[in-house]
Amino acid sequence: MNDTIVAISTALGVGAISIVRLSGTEAIEVVNNCFKGKDLTKVKSHTINYGHIVDQDEIIDEVLVSIMKAPRTYTAEDVVEINCHGGIISTKRILETILTHGARLAEPGEFTKRAFLNGRIDLVKSEAVMDIIDSKSEEANKLALSQLSGSTSNMIKKFREKLKQLLASIEVNIDYPEYYDIEVVTKEQISKAISEMKKELEKVIKESKNSTLIKEGIKTVIVGRPNVGKSSILNKLLEQEKAIVTDIAGTTRDIVEGEIYLDGILLNIIDTAGIRSTDDIVEKIGVEKSLSMIDDADLVIVVLNNNEKLTKEDEEIIDKTKDKQRIIVINKNDLEKKLDISKSNLKNIVETNANRVEGIKALKEKIIELFQLETIKSKDYTYLTNARQISLAKQAYQSLIEAELGINNDLPIDMVEIDLKNTFEYLGEIIGETYSEEILDHLFANFCVGK
């Protein structure tokens, strides 16, 4: 059982540092695949290494990675511990990234179980471990299942049914090659099925991410030049005077946070210091902070002043936020229009002014629209609820991509099928069904073959 397991081993959300821990034969390799820094497969045992955890090219966090090679470790297997900055979102993202690189989420008590199985803990200690394993491992499956909404498991079942038919058709062609009456599955048919499933699965993964947003809140950052009205918009949203609003540019130097429930969905709203070039040191820090907040945000609200011409700084802000979920708010629409953004080709524009309610309402509606919050709330919304499920769905998706690649490269059907079968199995794991003779049963029931 020395496949590689991972878990967050510090309490979530508390403390300045979190630790993500891995154990297993591929622990070092898995982390190395999403680590920017030294080649971890080449460093000495029991060393601490500085670097960044990255998801493709995007840096997730600055970390210290401890490499401990078997057997002198807690589990007597290779162990890696990633010390990262505390906070739910970034720690979870590190965990998710690790999961997609081939580790699996540890069961409750599994590190200790391994330590015990590998002879690192004595009998007395093991009694306690037994209790944990006995009670929790049996529940684990049930628990995972109960967390899935009926519609989600129905959808996964639908995918598997589709894949089962496809796989059985491929298998029957392989095991009964000379049955000319049985339709031979063409690459086009497989391609079509794959791209349909990919689309739906992608949607589920995306919506699942949104569902994490429901629980943890949508991190919303309001940015703009000084004195364009960021704070007054925030206040309208919060409906309380939290940020200090004055007419003097540069009042908000700290980053102000507030929470609002928008139709039951939590928004964590952060107001930022106005972004402009400045020599004031306090303000400078605020500006830098504002820029870094943009990277972290789920949603950016860019505020522009209707009463002024588009400045270079505005353009910079627009450029810096172009890859984010973004709403452009044109504030002060009660004043003379001097702003011209027709050349910038912007979407999701809302016009408002601090004195009227309609604009704020439109802004709220825009947020709801962007995050499909209405769908999230309605009952038939399908999403996966935990990191394990999301990571399995991502692996299923990845296998579909590989199957598609195989088809496009004209690889034989037998190779393509390997990836399709993997997809089938990953999906099965989400709903707790493991591969048995399902495909064979389907084959015998639906194709007429024999001597």
Next chain:
Amino acid sequence: MKYEIIVVGGGHAGCEAALASARLGHKTLLVTSNIKNIADMPCNPSIGGPAKGIVVREIDALGGEMGRNADKGALQTKMLNTKKGPAVQALRFQADKITYPKEMLKTLEATNNLEIKEAMVEKLAVNNKKVTGVELEDGEKIESDAVILTTGTYLKAVVLAGSSRKSSGPHGEKESKFLSDNLKKLGFTIKRLKTGTPQRIDKNTIDYSKTQEEKGDDIPRTFSFDNIVYKEPKDQISCHLIYTTPKTHEIIKEHLNESSMYGGYVEGVGPRYCPSIEDKVVRFSDKERHQLFLEPESLYYDDIYIQGFSTSMPNEIQDLMVHSLPGLEKAKILKYGYAIEYDAIDSKQLKRSLETKIIENLYTAGQINGTSGYEEAAGQGLIAGINAALKLEGKDPLILKRNESYIGVLIDDLVTKGVKDPYRLLTSRAEYRLLLRNDNADLRLRDYGYQVGLIPEEKYQAFKKKKENIKELTTLLQNTRITPKKETNEYIEKIPSTPLKDGISLYDFLKRPEITIENIKHFVNINYKEELEQVEINAKYEGYIKKAKKEADKMLALEEKKIPEDIDYEKVPNLASEARQKLAEIKPTTIGQASRISGVNPADISILMVYLRRNG
């Protein structure tokens, strides 16, 4: 008279078992009810096919006989699935039903330490849960240290056609009346299984103009790694394809209740993958026609086997059915189709060595274990023969793993999952089939064959040379680079393939799907033959092969965790009761095997591992 090993039954399992045991130097007796039926092919005249063909290659790699013998008896040879990928390609031979048994008998008779006796075994001699020999119908007792039962479909066999039920083996041979009762008394669970066979018709009465010819391959093929071609492609004979007609279906539907199966005369469970024509017409009523192959049985007589037309209808209805087929309107039926029922034991009562758990030194192989097919039988027979011999020598048994061979998959399935209907190997039963290919059976298994003692030194040296050549050729291709020179790219564009932009090793160039080893020969002189295929497959599918190996390694890690034979599952706390019962019944020898038992879930495996560690 005392023997070391007695093999009961002279079919495909029995022949391999007896040959392996005798070749390993053990005094062996093969008991058969009729010497003329040694290595008989009572059903289809072909050997191999998807998965099965690979089993034949594995038998040959281990030092068994089926591959060589099939080469001698070949009437037509064909590689199947050539376009579907290297892992699923398999050989299928039409084999002469006269030549095949004749050649096998010759080999048996020429083997030292092996005697053949014509007799019917009535019971086993057992002392203190250990087999000590057999007792014949006439009361004669023969002693031995080990016994291998390969009784095929003969245990309490009943032949059915329509409402007629006749106690008899295939071809009207005498059935074994008492042995299965004896096995039941010894504690074996007896199952009732069923299979069937179609009609044979006179080839001179077929109008071939209404059929479609099916030829073999143009290139010579062999099962054996000896690579001796006995029948050149130009001398091979053809099969013919026809389809059932609406009239055929009408006849079947009208007389359905007269068949043994639908009339309720059958007790045994039939194979799902080999439905009778009645089953096909009923279960797939939307299909307008079913395909049938007319397959010649031998060069020495006129019988043509109608593949796909297996039935248990009364003879007079079979006449109507056959005459409704195109080209067969005037066909003369030489033998009618029938269903046959027989006793088998529960394969879950076997160890992975094929020794029974109940009686020591007793082994079983072939249809008695609930399988179907000549190849499945031969594979088990070989393993039972080898393991009986190893046991007598005080050595560990040869247990093939699921990532090493189809034979390993077959035996593991039998002893871990058991069977409900006769078991046939299919490629989809193998999780790591990319590793279990037709081309690499020797690379997977020849070492075992040599270690056991069935592969002679000279053949083993040739095999080692082949392995070295593969390594050499791989290095050569990895070290030879081609660069985007004008003439090089002109050649590459002609293939056609994308011209080079940078230099590339020939090995990486070979990874392109459209590039074959023939294209590589343009750049470098290569003299190897057999090795080419290996290197090409390794290069082209490297990523997939690596993935499969990684998966297999996970399984192997679990296989290394042994479970002691004397474990008492009642004492393991917190196991689910279904898991407890299944584990006690199947007695898995490793955690890996335990994890494959249906009804034993991961939580149970965790609990079991913790228990073993605590008490180990």
